[in-house]
Amino acid sequence: MKACRETAHDLLRRGLAYRDHAPAGGDAYAIRLRTPETGRIALPDRLRPGLTKDWESVDDPVLLKSDGFPTYHLANVVDDHLMEITDVIRGEEWIPSLPKHLLLYEALGWTPPSFWHVPLLRNNDRQRSKLSKRNSPTSIDFYRDAGFLPEALLNFLGMLIWTRAEGEEKFTLDEFVEHFDLGVISLAGPVFDVQKLKWLNGRYLREDYDAAGLVGLLRAWRFGREDLEPVARLAQPRIRTLGEFGPLVGFFLADEVPLDPSTLAGPDQPKAVAERLLLAEWALEEVVEFTDEAIHAALSEVAGSLDLKLRRLTRPLYLAITGSTVSTPLFASMSLLGSDMTRMRIRRAREALGGVSRKRRKKLQRAHRQR
Secondary structure, three states: OHHHHHHHHHHHHOOOEEEEEOOOOOOOEEEEEOOOOOOEEEEOEOOOOOEEEEHHHOOOOEEEOOOOOEOHHHHHHHHHHHOOOOEEEEEHHHHHHHHHHHHHHHHHOOOOOEEEEEOOOEEOOOOOOEOOOOOOOOOHHHHHHOOOOHHHHHHHHHHOOOOOOOOOOOOOHHHHHHHOOHHHOOOOOOEEOHHHHHHHHHHHHHHOOOHHHHHHHHHHHHHOHHHHHHHHHHHHHHOOOHHHHHHHHHHHHOOOOOOOHHHHHOOOOHHHHHHHHHHHHHHHHOOOOOOHHHHHHHHHHHHHHOOOOHHHHHHHHHHHHHOOOOOOOHHHHHHHHOHHHHHHHHHHHHHHOOOOOHHHHHHHHHHHHOO
């Protein structure tokens, strides 16, 4: 922080930056970097030779905000220099910021690192939108809880940027490290295709483990005592025979649960229920400690904001989470499943109902932020 502030004020003293006072006046000001008004700058991206940018289209970036905190533009340059970073590998969405960063290095008399702007991971949807936690599960916890093997997930991620010459898609980490060359990475936006991941995970389960090994995986995944005890505690008041245990708690052991749109909607309009599920998902995303009580409080707030009884909100949630109208207590079940799996099931239920349009989502998001 101190180094960033000193750097910004040094540029200010040298006339390479300027004060930007707030419109209301006062003593507070931000510090902006002066960028050239004419000409072009070459962008030395190691994956995209020949890139240039017109200075006229580059704004003067804020380096130090009026509260004294540095922006990313200044902080990343100062930090990388102090840590003697030689290569910066980051997403291609940062290419437009490269002129600002290169100008900062030049103004400070520092040698810039090599830049590699790699393509972004994309959803397997019509728009091939950027992979984000709002649209797809991005947490390692989700894939572990869904039953994916670490080696399969790592292999799959490697496949997104590298292909073996002989075409074999299953390879070890050591093979990947030995043969991978960042300089020949494909610039086509890789798609995170979960079905392809499942196919690859299935190969690992069949080819790398015998029956005894599979039993070991299952015990470590969900069938150990510490995993089964909390589930058994929820199921015990509701079963009459041991044979009823499996059907009652099967949703704890599933990646996806069956969803019937007409049952999900019930007496309400599918679009209205889809919107409620979206608001519930956003509220649960903000829950830090994913306990029964915290879940109950978050969903009660959503129901109150919609002027609904909590039961009317939780009815479709119960079906979204368990896939059934009869199962274990909802909030405790969500807590055991965890935030990532819970929100993914809500998302799938919302999609089964037809989803929420982008325009409507924006309106809901504004209202949600103003709560």
